[in-house]
Each structure stands twice: as C-alpha cells, then as structure tokens.
Amino acid sequence: MRLHIIRHGKAEDLSLEKKDFDRDLSTEGVEQIKLLNNYFSSTLGVSSVWCSSANRTKQTYSGIKSLVEGAEIHFHEDFYLCKRDFLLSKIWSNPNKGDLLIIGHNFGISQLAAYLLDEPIELATSEYISIDFDTENWEEISNGTGTIHDRFRPLN
Secondary structure, eight states, rough: OOEEEEOOOOOOOBTTTTTTOOOOOOOHHHHHHHHHHHHHHOOOOEEEEEEEEEEEHHHHHHGGGGGGGEEEEEEGGGGTTTTHHHHHHHTTOOOOOOOOEEEOTTTHHHHHHHHHTTTTTOTTTTTTTEEEEEOOOGOOTTTTTTTEEEOOOOOO
C-alpha cells in the first residue's frame, strides 16, 4: 500500500479581510503546483483523495487533479489544521484497500509522515512525499512501518 501526502501550495499572506481558512494560493503557490504537476510522468494511481476543504488545499487539488483521474475525491472540513492523531484515526478506519492521497496542512501532515517513517520530516509548501507499507490493511500501519518511495520539493 502507498500513502501519498501533499502539503498545499504557498498561500497568500494573512490579512484582516480574510479568514485563514479562506486564503487562496499565492502566485508563488500556483507556480509550485505547476512544478509539482510537471514532476510526474504519469498518474499517481490512487483510489481515493482526501483533501482539506480550505481554499488553498482545494486549489492545490485542482492543480494536480489530472494526476488522480478516476479517484474518489473527498473534501473534509475537519482536515483543516488537524493533528497527526486525527489523520491516523481516519486512515486506520479507511475501508478502502487502495492507495490514498492526502492534501493537507502543516503541522499535522508533517507529523504524520515523521511518525510513519520514524524520522524527522517537515514538509515545505507544495512538497510531495509517498510512503510504502508492507501491508494490505490501513489499520496495520504505525510508527516506523513506512519507507519513503518518492519525495519532491518544488524549488520556489
């Protein structure tokens, strides 16, 4: 099984006019997503995409959606700034046996990757990491059971 994780692209600066949840991708973030999209030579082959419903994560998904053709997409409001343990509980209860892509926010997704790999990880904006597991059931993944399959950080 493979878990793919993408941190959203760089967002526009905080302002008093918009809630953090509603911030869009900045020009730099849009460019980062283009670089990320160009990195892949084929689709990711995931069966499900779980994405925070914040603007910047939905826009990140829109920029890479051709990579996940045919996958079920689920937008989750509760993924906004959630913690590692929340993500783990969702993954452990996932009945789908196929590969999964999560598009989310730091620090929860970095802490998730660090836990599964048992090494320090801090994902930059638009960074992608995929983690392989030697199991067919999501409920069997835990601390240190994953190995890095691929990793890409757009240099923007």
